[in-house]
Amino acid sequence: MSTFVLLTITGLGLGAMYFLVASGLSLIYGLMGVLNFAHGALITVGAYAAWWFGEQIGGGYGTRLLVGGALGMVAGAIVAALIELVFIRPLYRRPIEQVLVTVGLALAIGALVQGIWGHDPKPILLPDWMFDTTTILGANVPNDRFVEIGIAAAVLVGLVAFLRYTRFGLVIRAGVENRGMVTALGIDVRRAFTIVFALGGALAALAGVLSGVYFSSIDPARGTSLLIFAFIVVVIGGFGSIGGTAVAAVAVGLIQQYANYWASAGTGDLAVVLLLAAVLLVRPGGLAPKVAH
Amino acid sequence: MRRALQIGIPVAVVVLLALVPKLSIDIPVVLNGPLDNPGTLQLLALCLLFAGVALTYDLLFGFTGLLSFGHALYVALGVYVTAIALTRWEWGLWPTLGLLVAVGIAVPLVLGAVSLRVGGIAFAMVTLAFAQAGTVLVQKNPYGWTGGEEGIGLNFDEIPDAFVGVLNTKNLYWLALGYAVLVFVVVRLAVGSSAGHVWRAVRENEPRVEVLGLNPYPFKLIAFVLASFLALLGGVVWLLLIGGATPEVTTANFTLALLVMVVLGGAGTRYGAMLGGFLYTLLDQRLGSLAGSSEVQDLPDVLRVPLSEPLFLLGALFVALVFFIPGGLASLPTRLRGLRAKREPLPEKAAA
Numbered sequence: 087m088s089t090f091v092l093l094t095i096t097g098l099g100l101g102a103m104y105f106l107v108a109s110g111l112s113l114i115y116g117l118m119g120v121l122n123f124a125h126g127a128l129i130t131v132g133a134y135a136a137w138w139f140g141e142q143i144g145g146g147y148g149t150r151l152l153v154g155g156a157l158g159m160v161a162g163a164i165v166a167a168l169i170e171l172v173f174i175r176p177l178y179r180r181p182i183e184q185v186l187v188t189v190g191l192a193l194a195i196g197a198l199v200q201g202i203w204g205h206d207p208k209p210i211l212l213p214d215w216m217f218d219t220t221t222i223l224g225a226n227v228p229n230d231r232f233v234e235i236g237i238a239a240a241v242l243v244g245l246v247a248f249l250r251y252t253r254f255g256l257v258i259r260a261g262v263e264n265r266g267m268v269t270a271l272g273i274d275v276r277r278a279f280t281i282v283f284a285l286g287g288a289l290a291a292l293a294g295v296l297s298g299v300y301f302s303s304i305d306p307a308r309g310t311s312l313l314i315f316a317f318i319v320v321v322i323g324g325f326g327s328i329g330g331t332a333v334a335a336v337a338v339g340l341i342q343q344y345a346n347y348w349a350s351a352g353t354g355d356l357a358v359v360l361l362l363a364a365v366l367l368v369r370p371g372g373l374a375p376k377v378a379h
Numbered sequence: 380m381r382r383a384l385q386i387g388i389p390v391a392v393v394v395l396l397a398l399v400p401k402l403s404i405d406i407p408v409v410l411n412g413p414l415d416n417p418g419t420l421q422l423l424a425l426c427l428l429f430a431g432v433a434l435t436y437d438l439l440f441g442f443t444g445l446l447s448f449g450h451a452l453y454v455a456l457g458v459y460v461t462a463i464a465l466t467r468w469e470w471g472l473w474p475t476l477g478l479l480v481a482v483g484i485a486v487p488l489v490l491g492a493v494s495l496r497v498g499g500i501a502f503a504m505v506t507l508a509f510a511q512a513g514t515v516l517v518q519k520n521p522y523g524w525t526g527g528e529e530g531i532g533l534n535f536d537e538i539p540d541a542f543v544g545v546l547n548t549k550n551l552y553w554l555a556l557g558y559a560v561l562v563f564v565v566v567r568l569a570v571g572s573s574a575g576h577v578w579r580a581v582r583e584n585e586p587r588v589e590v591l592g593l594n595p596y597p598f599k600l601i602a603f604v605l606a607s608f609l610a611l612l613g614g615v616v617w618l619l620l621i622g623g624a625t626p627e628v629t630t631a632n633f634t635l636a637l638l639v640m641v642v643l644g645g646a647g648t649r650y651g652a653m654l655g656g657f658l659y660t661l662l663d664q665r666l667g668s669l670a671g672s673s674e675v676q677d678l679p680d681v682l683r684v685p686l687s688e689p690l691f692l693l694g695a696l697f698v699a700l701v702f703f704i705p706g707g708l709a710s711l712p713t714r715l716r717g718l719r720a721k722r723e724p725l726p727e728k729a730a731a
Contacts, residue, residue, distance in 0.1 A: 121503065177702075183701050183705060189638060189697070190701065192635075193691075197690035201684040202684055310631060310632075317508065321505065325501075350519075355515040356515060366496055
């Protein structure tokens with residue numbers, strides 16, 4: 087029982103990171119039809135920016151993480167907004183070229199980070215309480231898992247509230263459903279594009295920071311490996327649906343953990359791919375219809 | 380006359396390329412040594428091999444409009460199936476080739492049948508996921524077959540002697556050239572066939588193909604299996620050239636490199652894709668040695684760091700290409716002609 091609880095909470099922690107990456111990808115795709123391959127680079131940028139700012143600030147590990155993490159998210163948002171304004175916008179209505187540009191950016195940004203800070207993982211220093219464990223139903227769960235789950239849950243609630251109760255949220259939801267109609271009504275959807283991109287960038291950067299907490303280190307290849315699972319989550323969850331993305335992220339995280347423990351290491355990743363194949367065979371459109379809510 | 384040129388030029392290029400191992404010409408900057416030096420021959424063989432592999436990817440992406448992010452899986456399949464059968468199971472050459480043919484048809488058939496149920500971007504992601512499963516499987520090292528990070532050193536006992544040893548690099552070069560020619564001929568025949576017409580119709584407008592009463596699914600599946608099978612053969616040549624299997628061929632970056640090659644040369648064109656594969660490989664290898672050169676190492680950090688990452692330069696080049704030459708290198712002649720045509724009438728206007 088205690089193993090099951092531990093695996094479940096760890097799986098949720100993993101799912102939390104997938105959700106943060108996938109929600110941005112899903113909104114960007116749902117609204118603009120752009121598959122953003124540079125999202126993995128944004129994860130890496132966020133993680134390294136947080137680490138770098140943390141080193142500059144110094145002080146307690148908690149402060150470093152908090153301030154560094156916040157600045158990392160800002161960095162992610164700025165880089166994402168720049169990508170949208172400089173590279174994506176001029177290629178409006180050329181979806182394949184947009185994907186290709188994000189592929190080029192993903193390669194270039196990833197290589198640049200690697201060139202500056204090297205291949206080797208950088209340790210992320212964490213406050214002691216994160217390494218302590220809390221006993222739940224007989225399982226000793228490391229406290230950092232609760233941080234990840236809590237932050238992702240807060241982001242989920244915040245995103246849903248943003249989409250449902252703000253004017254921008256309304257424009258985004260309408261844009262996902264019918265971009266042409268929103269434009270015809272005289273609303274400039276392109277501003278929403280930049281905002282969604284920046285938001286996605288900030289969330290990806292946050293995922294990068296949390297992956298640093300989860301693994302106690304960051305490395306240049308992490309972004310790509312998280313991105314692939316985030317893609318799977320987006321396809322299973324259905325494009326443009328935040329709720330579907332959340333459900334899919336939790337399912338993928340849990341299945342991965344359970345299979346890795348009870349079958350053998352690495353089986354979890356294969357199980358997730360099988361889940362994807364199964365979902366596609368039964369429901370080619372993903373779990374949720376294409377609506378942002 | 381036109382027909383003669385169409386056949387004559389490729390034949391002349393192939394003959395010229397086939398003569399390369401017999402020439403000892405130095406091409407400074409581009410290559411590191413004379414043409415008949417084994418190191419140079421291996422680099423050129425790699426370039427030719429990727430010219431072929433890029434064309435197999437172009438069959439999917441350029442001719443049929445299927446944006447796959449999992450093409451590396453089939454190259455890796457060729458590499459690993461051959462290496463495992465020869466080295467781990469100590470099979471002979473012929474049983475291994477038989478297994479290759481079976482795997483090369485069965486695996487793409489099954490995976491293609493599943494992933495082609497969705498189209499567009501979802502297809503890209505599903506193929507990416509299957510390729511990721513391949514990466515995981517190789518890393519997992521089941522029964523010690525794949526060797527995980529270490530890879531597998533190839534057991535050369537069963538390989539014909541002509542392909543073993545540094546002195547025989549020229550034979551490997553001819554093998555790679557043969558592979559490129561094979562892919563070119565097969566793709567040319569396939570694209571010219573009636574299935575090939577349907578592929579291009581699917582690329583241009585899939586709903587219209589359906590309205591005309593054809594089911595695009597089996598045609599897409601044929602393209603997928605054919606491209607994957609040819610890529611698998613490329614994997615075998617790669618294995619012989621490198622002398623071992625390494626997990627680098629299973630990564631997503633490998634597929635992305637194929638995509639860059641095809642777009643660099645020009646998607647949907649045979650010569651363009653091959654040129655792109657050749658140039659990309661040459662650049663990738665040569666930029667790596669440029670990064671290690673003292674000229675670059677002495678530069679200030681701002682310039683040194685980006686210049687010593689070949690992938691950064693290639694990524695940036697790719698972005699620039701998509702922006703400024705969307706049709707790739709293959710479109711350059713048409714573009715230049717267009718520019719000249721635009722410029723020529725101008726003086727007349729001025730005169731009038």
